[in-house]
Amino acid sequence: MSKAKNAPEMTAAPQTGTEHKDAPALVKKIGKTTYVVRVHFSETSKETMSDKIKRMLKNEVEQM
Numbered sequence: 001m002s003k004a005k006n007a008p009e010m011t012a013a014p015q016t017g018t019e020h021k022d023a024p025a026l027v028k029k030i031g032k033t034t035y036v037v038r039v040h041f042s043e044t045s046k047e048t049m050s051d052k053i054k055r056m057l058k059n060e061v062e063q064m
Helices: 049-062
Strands: 025-030 033-038
Touching: none
Parallel strands: none
Antiparallel strands: 025 033
16 A cells, blocks of 8 residues: 555654553654654453444444
């Protein structure tokens, strides 16, 4: 898959001692603002990521 011409470039954030050490993060700088997005996953979830994406897409299509 190729990137779109104007797709933002995301990089991994360095881990520090204040965040959960296993929490992945993405960093995007836009102008003078740096956005850090941390991701976490529920350990008690009964729905897989694939199931969640399918459900969200189905709901989106139903709203069209």
